Structures are given as structure tokens and as C-alpha cells.
Amino acid sequence: MNTFSALKQRHRDERDNYPSALALRTHRALSWLKKAEECSDDDSKFTFLWIAFNSAYAQDFEQKNNYGERGLYQEFLAKLVELDSEKLLDKIVWENFSGAIRVILGNEFILESYWSYQSGRITEEQWKEVRSKAKVTANVALGQNDTALVLSIVFSRLYTLRNQIIHGGATYGSSANRQQLKDCTSLLEQIIPTIIMIMMDNSQELWGDPVYPFIDS
Template sequence: MPDYTVLKTRQRVERTTYPQNLSLRIHRALSWLNKSEQCDDDDSKFIFLWIAFNSAYAQEFEQRDSYGEQGLYGEFLKKLVECDKNNQLHELVWNEYSNAIRVILDNEFILQAYWNFHAGRIDEESWKEERFKAKVAANKALSNNDTAKVLSIVFSRLYTLRNQLIHGGATYLSSANRQQIKDCSSILEKLVPLIIEVMMDSADQVWGDAVYPLISDS
């Protein structure tokens, strides 16, 4: 599994050959991956890993209006899997599904439907049906070798946790959410370096304009 040092060493050698937009994405993503590796608590690690992921995939805001945030990263994950000629993401999903991924899917506290139920927007039967459907979809996707679909389902859970933390819906180092923080940090810790590596391997692909491009004063 590549880490920041390995990826950064490679990036320094190759960066002049990258298109400008990809170069900026990789540079930013690596900076946040580096910070995540320096963290000694899972809350901070998860947040910085999510920023690293966001740096890699983020699209212009007009596209967010059209597709929604989860729709955009779903398309991004699909493209990553298509570009992953060494099947690293597939191997990771296959190896992790029986433990970390299954645990994440079983945790109702990072299923948005669970919180919709507690907010009174849906009934109890509806949120439990959503949980069941997600498990069925993940199992079907796995049996069909649809790695992108499995990752999309997993990231929908990670996104719920991301919202809880970023929007102040959790207490720092709280014992109440310790397990999901630990599990989600663990899977992101493995996924983010691979995502960056696949993008570096696929420099000839179009990854789109980076948000907030670097502006030089004349």
C-alpha cells in the first residue's frame, strides 16, 4: 500500500508531465494525505483523509448543481475503477469486504436514512428497508465484480459521517461514535493513497478542472 512518501517521491519525478489540472489535484491531495498520516486521533485523520479525497475528485460547482455531491463522486469512482489497470481497488474491496466494509454497512449510525427517521422525515420501517436494500445492492455488486458500485455504497456511508463531523454533529473524541470513526478512517486510509496512485497512472485521462484554481498575480 503506497503512503505519502512513496507517492510524493514519484510525483516529484513525474509532475512536469502531468496536465496542469491533474498536477494541481495530485499536489493538493498529497498535502492532505501527508497531514492525515501525522494525526494521532481518528477524528482528525478521517477529516484530513476526506479533504485529500475531495482534493482529488472535486468538480466545478455547476456540475454539483446538476448531479449532486454523491452523484459526482459516484461518477468519479466509476472512472477510477475503469482506469485501474492493476485492479488495486477491486483487490482492496474484495479483501476488505468481509471485515471493514461489512462493518461499515452494518452500522446504522452512518446511514442517512437512520437519521431521517429520528428527524421524523420517514418511519422506522423505511430506514430499515433502506439498510436492507443497501446490503443487498452491495452483495449483488460484489458478486458481479462491480467494484465501483460497492465503493459508491461505502462512500455514501462515509459521506454521512463526513457531514456529522464537518457540520458539528459530533463531539471531538466522543465515545458515542468511536467505532464508526475508527472503521471509516481505516478504510479511507487504504483507499485514498490508491485513488491518488490510479490518477497518477492515468495522467492521459481527462480529470476536469480543479476547483479554486491557482491564480498567480501578474
């Protein structure tokens, strides 16, 4: 497993040869990965791992308005899978975490439409229809060994969990969501360092300018 210390040493050795945008993205992502590794609780660890993910992929806000944040990170994940010459993401999805991923995909409490139903924005019938379609999509992705699609669906579930935590919709240390948070955090602990490594391996690719560039004052 790639750790912060190993990736940071590589970053120091190679960053002068990276495009400035990639050097900054990976530097920021690594800083949050380091913080996540220092945390002993899953609430904090998950939050900092998600920030590390944001640091790696975040695109211009105008693009987000036009395409949607989920669309942007799904495109980003598909690119990573395509560039992953060592098939590390495949190994995470199909070997290391295949059981946990199936649990995450089957957990209705991190399906956004469940909360839309609970808050009265959609009917129970609509919620059940969305749940049914989500199960079909997940089963097709799993059945076809489609790593990019599986990761896309998984990250849509992680995004719901992220919203619950970041927007105050969960209690710190709550026993109500422990197992799903543990599963999601463990998965991110493997995926985030791998994402950073794939970006470093493909420094010639266009990864886009950071939303907030570094300003030397």
C-alpha cells in the same frame, strides 16, 4: 501501501509532464494526505483524508447542483476502477478490508435515512424500507464482486460520517462512534493513496479543472 513520501517523490519527478489540472489536483491531495498521516487521532485523520479525496475529485459547483455531489464521486470511483490496471482497488475491497466493508455496510448509524427518521423527516416505516433496500443493494454488489458499486455504496456511508463530523453532529473523541470511525478511517488510509496513484498512472485522462484554480499573485 503507498505513503505520502513515496507518492510525493513521484509527483516531483513527473509533474512537469502532467496536465496542469492534474498536477494541481494531485499536489493538493498529497498535501492533505501528508497532514492525515501526521495525525494520531481518527477524528482528525478521517477529516483530512476526506479533504484529500475532495482535492482529487471535486468538480464544478454547477455540475454538483445538476447532478449531486454523490453522483459525481460515484462516477469518479467507477472511472478509477476501470483505469486500475493493477487491480489495487479490487484488492482493498475483496482482500484487505472485506470484513470491515461488510461491517460498514451493515452499520445503520452511517446510513443517512436513519438520521432522517430520527429527526422526523421520514416515518419509521419509510426508514425500514430504505434500510431493507440498502441491504439488498449492498448484498447484490458484494455477491457480484462489483468493486465500483461496492465503493460507491461505501462512500455514501462515509459521506454520512463526513457530514456528522464536518457539521458538528459528533463529539471530538466521543466513545459513541469509535469503531465505525476507526473502520472508515483505516479504509480511507488505503484508498486515498491508491486513488492518487491511479490518477498519476493515467495522466492522459481528463480529470477536470479544479474548482479553485491556483492564482499566482
